[in-house]
Amino acid sequence: MVLLISLAAFVATLCGGFFALHLRDKLHTVLGFSAGAVIAVAFFDLLPESLQAAAPGLGASNVIAIAALGFFIYLVFDRVIFFRTHAHDHADETHAHSHRGSLGATALIIHSFLDGLAIGLAFQVSSAVGAVVSIAVLVHDFSDGINTVGLVLKSGAEGKRARWWLAADAVAPILGAGSTLFFAVPATWLAPILALFAGFFFYIGASDLIPESHHGHPRALTTFMTLLGAAILFVAIRLIGA
DSSP: OHHHHHHHHHHHHHHHHHHHHHTGGGHHHHHHHHHHHHHHHIIIIIHHHHHHHOOTTTOHHHHHHHHHHHHHHHHHIIIIISOOSSOSSHHHHHHHHHHHHHHHHHHHHHHHHHHHHHHHHHHHHOHHHHHHHHHHHHHHHHHHHHHHHHHHHHTTOOHHHHHHHHHHHHHHHHHHHHHTTTOOOOHHHHHHHHHHHHHHHHHIIIIIIHHHHHTTSOHHHHHHHHHHHHHHHHHHHHHHHO
């Protein structure tokens, strides 16, 4: 069952990615949707789950602090390690944008791996818990594929490279689910991990995807797509949690 669900996550991610590739000429609308989806996943899925999973000793304020830490860690990697804001020539700027796309896609791939991990661990608890977690993962895996392709294409990469990143993102849940056959993540680690990735996704959406989707494009349309992406994820997550 775990492997079947992880294969479904693989298909959902690929479908989202190919959807984004098909609309490459309208990338700003895809990026706008991706921005809303990424921020919605952080607000309505990762952060609430981390708060619910927090042990009494951790506390809500510490969970929020870990999310903030994730935000600032990503900022340091983005602006100091992988990106120079004052590129001296076009080649440097292109290289920097490529690193930003790779960094964002890597974060999404790690998140997808943890999605598979969550599926496997949930089924270790019970079939009912496993089913709920699986539905939650499948709902936003489609947008994960869109987000991965959107980030890579935005960095200036060609479609072939975007497909490689998409393939890695699609395979990640299978690897995550399979890994649970060999070890188990302590329950006390779940809340910090989810909060950290919430911070990552807040940064990706607010500092990267939203500004880029608005740059040189009709703002009304991209704003609508951002709100649409957030609304779809919000409704889907609420329906699952109902």
